[in-house]
Amino acid sequence: MLIAVLLGFIHACVLIPTGRFLKGKIAVLNAAIPIGLFIYFCSFIPEVVTSGNVVRANFQWIPSFGVNLNFTLDGLSLIFALLITGIGALVFLYTSAYLKGNAHLDRFYGYLSMFMASMLGLVLADNLISILVFWELTSIMSFFLIGFKNYDEGSRRAALTSMGITGLGGVLFLACTILIGSIGGSYSIQELLSSQILFSEHPYYALILFFIFGAAFTKSAQFPFHFWLPGAMKAPTPVSTYLHSATMVKAGIYLLLRMSPLLGGDPLWNNTLMIVGGVTMLFGAFHTLFRTDLKGILAYSTISALGILVFLIGIGTEAAILAAIFFILVHAIYKATLFLVAGGIDLAIGTRDVTQISGLRKWLIPLSIAGFLGALANAGIPPTIGFLGKDLIYESTLHAPNAGSILTALSIVTNILLLYAGFVVGIKPFFRKTSHEETEIRKSPFLIWAPAVLIGAAGIIFGIFPSLGQSLVTPAVSAILEHSYTPNIQLWHGFTFILLLSAITIGTGFSLYFIFRPSRKKEETIAKIDFIAPKFLTDLFVVSFGRLSKIWTRLFNSGFVRYYILIVLIFIIGILGFKLFEKPVIYMDLSTLKDVSTFEMGTILIMILSIIITVFTSSRLTAIASLGVLGYAFCIIFVFYGAPDLAMTQFAIDTLTVILFVLVLYRLPKYLMLSDTRSRIRDGILSIAFGVLITFICLAVLAEPFSREVTSYYANYAYTLAHGKNVVNVILVDFRGMDTMVEITVLAISAIGVYSLLKLQMKKSEVD
Amino acid sequence: MNSLILRTGAKYILPLLLIFSVFLLLRGHYLPGGGFVGGLVAAVGFVLYMFAFGLDETRALLHIHPGYLMPIGLSLALLSGFSPVILTGEPFMTSIWFENPVPVIGTIGSPLFFDMGVYLVVFGVSLTILFTISEEA
Numbered sequence: 001m002l003i004a005v006l007l008g009f010i011h012a013c014v015l016i017p018t019g020r021f022l023k024g025k026i027a028v029l030n031a032a033i034p035i036g037l038f039i040y041f042c043s044f045i046p047e048v049v050t051s052g053n054v055v056r057a058n059f060q061w062i063p064s065f066g067v068n069l070n071f072t073l074d075g076l077s078l079i080f081a082l083l084i085t086g087i088g089a090l091v092f093l094y095t096s097a098y099l100k101g102n103a104h105l106d107r108f109y110g111y112l113s114m115f116m117a118s119m120l121g122l123v124l125a126d127n128l129i130s131i132l133v134f135w136e137l138t139s140i141m142s143f144f145l146i147g148f149k150n151y152d153e154g155s156r157r158a159a160l161t162s163m164g165i166t167g168l169g170g171v172l173f174l175a176c177t178i179l180i181g182s183i184g185g186s187y188s189i190q191e192l193l194s195s196q197i198l199f200s201e202h203p204y205y206a207l208i209l210f211f212i213f214g215a216a217f218t219k220s221a222q223f224p225f226h227f228w229l230p231g232a233m234k235a236p237t238p239v240s241t242y243l244h245s246a247t248m249v250k251a252g253i254y255l256l257l258r259m260s261p262l263l264g265g266d267p268l269w270n271n272t273l274m275i276v277g278g279v280t281m282l283f284g285a286f287h288t289l290f291r292t293d294l295k296g297i298l299a300y301s302t303i304s305a306l307g308i309l310v311f312l313i314g315i316g317t318e319a320a321i322l323a324a325i326f327f328i329l330v331h332a333i334y335k336a337t338l339f340l341v342a343g344g345i346d347l348a349i350g351t352r353d354v355t356q357i358s359g360l361r362k363w364l365i366p367l368s369i370a371g372f373l374g375a376l377a378n379a380g381i382p383p384t385i386g387f388l389g390k391d392l393i394y395e396s397t398l399h400a401p402n403a404g405s406i407l408t409a410l411s412i413v414t415n416i417l418l419l420y421a422g423f424v425v426g427i428k429p430f431f432r433k434t435s436h437e438e439t440e441i442r443k444s445p446f447l448i449w450a451p452a453v454l455i456g457a458a459g460i461i462f463g464i465f466p467s468l469g470q471s472l473v474t475p476a477v478s479a480i481l482e483h484s485y486t487p488n489i490q491l492w493h494g495f496t497f498i499l500l501l502s503a504i505t506i507g508t509g510f511s512l513y514f515i516f517r518p519s520r521k522k523e524e525t526i527a528k529i530d531f532i533a534p535k536f537l538t539d540l541f542v543v544s545f546g547r548l549s550k551i552w553t554r555l556f557n558s559g560f561v562r563y564y565i566l567i568v569l570i571f572i573i574g575i576l577g578f579k580l581f582e583k584p585v586i587y588m589d590l591s592t593l594k595d596v597s598t599f600e601m602g603t604i605l606i607m608i609l610s611i612i613i614t615v616f617t618s619s620r621l622t623a624i625a626s627l628g629v630l631g632y633a634f635c636i637i638f639v640f641y642g643a644p645d646l647a648m649t650q651f652a653i654d655t656l657t658v659i660l661f662v663l664v665l666y667r668l669p670k671y672l673m674l675s676d677t678r679s680r681i682r683d684g685i686l687s688i689a690f691g692v693l694i695t696f697i698c699l700a701v702l703a704e705p706f707s708r709e710v711t712s713y714y715a716n717y718a719y720t721l722a723h724g725k726n727v728v729n730v731i732l733v734d735f736r737g738m739d740t741m742v743e744i745t746v747l748a749i750s751a752i753g754v755y756s757l758l759k760l761q762m763k764k765s766e767v768d
Numbered sequence: 769m770n771s772l773i774l775r776t777g778a779k780y781i782l783p784l785l786l787i788f789s790v791f792l793l794l795r796g797h798y799l800p801g802g803g804f805v806g807g808l809v810a811a812v813g814f815v816l817y818m819f820a821f822g823l824d825e826t827r828a829l830l831h832i833h834p835g836y837l838m839p840i841g842l843s844l845a846l847l848s849g850f851s852p853v854i855l856t857g858e859p860f861m862t863s864i865w866f867e868n869p870v871p872v873i874g875t876i877g878s879p880l881f882f883d884m885g886v887y888l889v890v891f892g893v894s895l896t897i898l899f900t901i902s903e904e905a
Contacts, residue, residue, distance in 0.1 A: 644800040645800045645801070645802065645805070648792075648800060648801070648805045649804055649805045649808065652805055652808035652809055652811075652812060653808065655812055656808065656811065656812065656815070656894060656898070659815055659898065660897070660898065660901065663898065663901045663902045664901060721863075723797070723863075723865055723875045723877060724797040724798060724879070725797070725798040725799070726796060726797055726798055726799055726800060726801070726802070728800075728802075729796040729797055729801070729802040729883075730797065730879075732802060732804070732886075733796075733797075733802070733803070733879040733880075733882045733883045733886070734863050734879045734882075737849065737861050737863075737879065737882055738849075738861055740845075740882075740886060741845055741846070741849060741861075741882075744841065744842065744845060744885070744886055744889040744890070745842060747889055747890065747893045748838040748839070748841075748842060748889055748892070748893060750893070751835070751838060751892070751893040751896045751897055752835075752838075752896075754896070754897045754900055754901070755835065755896055755897075755900050758900050758901065758903075759900065
């Protein structure tokens with residue numbers, strides 16, 4: 001299973017050398033990956049669905065931190081995995097036609113593959129840390145996908161917005177993970193569930209909920225974080241299809257579902273989800289009335305659908321969870337269909353403005369069939385899967401623990417508006433009188449309409465045979481409820497109250513569709529209240545934060561090294577001096593000090609002399625040479641006190657430093673009195689203060705009780721464990737080799753920095 | 769600098785310093801020395817040569833740009849860190865050793881290769897910086 005999850009990443013790596021061949025005529029071969037994975041996950045259906053088992057596959061990753069790649073395939077994961085790979089397969093096929101001839105098609109497939117793999121990892125992982133890693137990967141990959149048209153400023157901005165919002169959620173998720181891990185003592189969801197910890201009674205429960213809701217709401221575009229989703233419409237249509245129907249935005253829903261046995265059941269959990277979900281579903285649904293862009297309408301209808309899901313999870317009863325999971329299936333199917341159709345229309349006629357398009361059925365028959373199927377499923381007209389989904393939603397709201405009638409009314413209004421949105425996208429472009437000439441239309445190729453028709457037909461098949469969906473959904477519901485639950489999903493329940501509600505929904509929706517016309521004017525009207533929209537406020541925040549950081553940076557970045565050093569020194573003196581002054585710990589026992597030998601006296605004298613020369617000389621060369629003398633004298637002191645390694649290195653470094661100085665010397669102006677007396681006095685005082693401070697710190701260190709534990713550990717084990725006698729070197733290359741690794745990396749980076757700064761030759765146009 | 773003494777001296781001192789630097793590198797595990805100081809000493813040798821013969825001749829002597837030694841050294845260090853993962857399945861950076869010590873050098877193991885990586889990086893970094901600056905000067 002590890003390979004199955006990582007296959008997308010492997011595919012992306014393979015595309016680097018082979019991309020040239022895989023983006024031409026045989027680009028469609030890339031779809032073999034998701035198709036293969038889809039078949040692979042289908043092979044688990046008998047085991048997971050029929051016998052209700054949970055398939056596990058464990059791989060050690062960082063066992064010392066309790067972080068492992070434990071993949072758990074239960075009913076919930078299976079549904080998501082099938083959606084991800086199944087719709088993924090269609091999207092891959094569709095892409096090969098949609099982006100035909102694009103110069104970066106291989107890159108696109110790479111992103112898409114990695115995105116699919118991250119999503120798979122997310123829904124299969126059992127360990128919270130690995131979920132977090134995959135969660136962040138989906139954010140990063142969607143950034144690349146949304147910003148795929150990187151020459152377009154709008155795309156770049158949309159990608160950044162989505163990255164910013166979902167990145168914020170990632171940080172919150174990290175906080176939630178750490179909190180849960182430290183309270184529960186494990187990062188494994190399975191272990192947390194079996195440990196029977198009651199999170200809802202923990203004092204930090206509200207905080208955990210705050211973090212996890214923040215994570216889920218940003219990812220799943222809940223109000224007020226919804227605005228990145230319509231922005232993400234800048235992406236190529238296959239991306240929108242994938243992001244909206246089966247992946248990305250469903251990640252937050254998945255997280256909430258996964259966590260609901262662990263954290264759910266508390267009024268705080270239920271009410272927050274119901275309120276946020278309710279607001280989002282109405283908000284999104286109303287907004288569809290005022291959009292004219294096909295994809296824009298779909299984006300708001302996705303927001304609304306996500307709101308319904310959060311709302312249902314919030315209700316939290318058995319029926320609601322069942323409705324939520326079934327609706328995930330429903331939404332994935334009809335939203336994928338509608339998006340694929342919208343992309344096909346865009347490709348055929350070059351616009352997505354719904355007011356400009358009509359009567360396309362003449363030329364795009366298969367696409368219009370797909371659009372019709374999608375709109376039917378979306379509207380919940382029998383015998384589509386949407387009808388079953390809508391029934392389950394009404395069923396759960398009617399029997400909700402409290403305020404059932406209000407909840408039902410809300411969901412009816414939402415569904416009416418969603419029906420309108422689906423009809424506008426799926427049916428309106430194809431019917432009524434056409435205003436287009438035949439020459440304007442580009443016929444859709446097979447790979448554009450076939451995926452749409454296929455998934456649209458799936459909506460009908462699932463509707464006619466409710467047992468199909470029921471058997472898929474049952475293990476997922478049981479996984480969340482933690483006991484087996486057998487729903488009864490049927491197309492025909494007889495003349496019930498719910499059927500009446502369904503009829504009302506469909507009837508009102510129809511009349512809305514026939515009376516209400518989308519227009520530019522309405523879109524402009526709604527744009528007038530943008531100044532209180534979350535998007536606007538966020539932009540404002542971002543801009544003002546940028547200004548603040550500019551002011552802050554200007555304050556400290558004078559551009560002169562001497563001022564940087566000045567600031568650093570003042571800061572250190574201030575903070576350390578305060579600490580020492582607050583709690584003086586210095587004491588000196590003169591009797592324990594050794595006698596000072598003549599060698600040491602001599603060396604110190606040399607040092608003092610060279611310092612005086614350095615400071616007061618009027619020749620630059622003399623100053624540098626005497627600094628070198630000072631360095632060598634230091635090395636001698638190291639030799640005296642038994643640090644030959646340090647002394648040797650210091651010798652070499654000092655030599656090179658002096659050489660470096662001499663080389664730089666040519667480029668500097670003649671030695672003049674560059675600083676006036678006042679600043680020299682200031683620098684003098686500062687350096688003396690710093691020296692005094694360091695002296696005091698050294699004395700303070702001596703006053704502390706000294707533990708030799710570490711020293712003796714290294715001394716004892718240097719030879720037995722690391723086969724070395726030179727403890728210093730053994731520490732450098734073995735015990736703390738990781739540090740050295742990072743240090744030499746930093747060294748290399750700084751060398752590259754020097755090289756590129758000096759070699760940089762700015763073009764005239766680039767000089768600021 | 770056009771001094772015959774310096775030129776003649778540098779010609780003989782460079783190989784000596786290089787041998788010395790390798791000596792420092794190899795003995796580092798038992799006695800004072802190691803890759804870091806070894807790399808510095810080797811760099812000093814080339815800098816001396818540069819003073820005597822000029823930058824271009826030193827470059828010609830080195831054949832490759834010292835900057836290339838940085839990635840080579842880094843990869844060597846990284847590979848030695850990964851060798852236990854690949855060879856014995858132990859975690860990253862666990863040291864592994866050959867059974868029997870080799871005469872003169874001592875026991876050979878992954879830390880030695882790590883140290884060689886450090887040597888190359890330090891050598892490459894020092895020379896890259898010095899060459900670049902002296903070229904600009």
